[in-house]
Amino acid sequence: MRKAVIKYNNxxxxxxRELDTGEYEFLYNEQYALKYPEQFIVFQMPVxxxxxxxxxxxxxxxxxxxxxxxxxxxxxxxxxxKNDRMGLLLACCQNTIGAVSxxxxxxxxxx
Numbered sequence: 001m002r003k004a005v006i007k008y009n010n011x012x013x014x015x016x017r018e019l020d021t022g023e024y025e026f027l028y029n030e031q032y033a034l035k036y037p038e039q040f041i042v043f044q045m046p047v048x049x050x051x052x053x054x055x056x057x058x059x060x061x062x063x064x065x066x067x068x069x070x071x072x073x074x075x076x077x078x079x080x081x082k083n084d085r086m087g088l089l090l091a092c093c094q095n096t097i098g099a100v101s102x103x104x105x106x107x108x109x110x111x
Contacts, residue, residue, distance in 0.1 A: 001017060001018060001019060001020055002017070002018045002086050002087075002090060002104070003015060003016065003017045003018075003104070003105040004016045004017075004089070004090055004102045004103055004104050004105060005102075005103040005105060006026070006041065006100060006101075006102060006103075007100070007101045007102075007103060008032075008036075008039065008041050008099055008100055009099045010101075011032065011036070012029050012031075012032060013028060013029060013032045013036075013039075013041055013100075014026055014027055014028040014029050014032065014041070015027050015029070016058075016061065016102070018086045022055070023053055023054065023055055024053065024054045024055075024056070024057055024058060024086075025051050025052065025053050025054075026045060026051065026052045026058060027050075027051040027052070028047050028048060028049070030049070032047070033047050033048070033049055041060065041100050042058075042060040044058075044059075044060070045058070045060070057085045057086060057089070060100075061089055061093075061102070062085060062089075064089060064092075064093045064096055064100070064102065065085060065088045065089055065092060065093065066088075066092055071088070074088060074091065074092050075088065078091045078092075089102055090102065090104040091104075
């Protein structure tokens with residue numbers, strides 16, 4: 001299972017996970033939800049204590065992944081299949097232009 005900490009303006013906002021079933025789950029951090037109840041990362045996912053689940057990578061996160069020639073360079077550099085959207089998100093989206101950033105959690109950190 002691959003995971004990433006999602007930060008909003010460098011504040012830990014939540015956790016994105018690719019589940020073993022192939023589904024995706026996003027859950028806001030409990031402290032973030034209490035301190036910033038109106039500061040959602042995307043309109044379709046307001047701050048909530050309940051997880052959001054989807055059979056596909058959430059469109060907002062999909063939109064962070066590079067496109068075109070930059071996608072080709074990223075996929076070739078990291079040897080990631082262009083269809084591995086979670087892999088590309090984890091590899092390419094730590095330093096995004098906007099307020100949201102994606103920080104992979106390595107498997108060793110889970111043990």
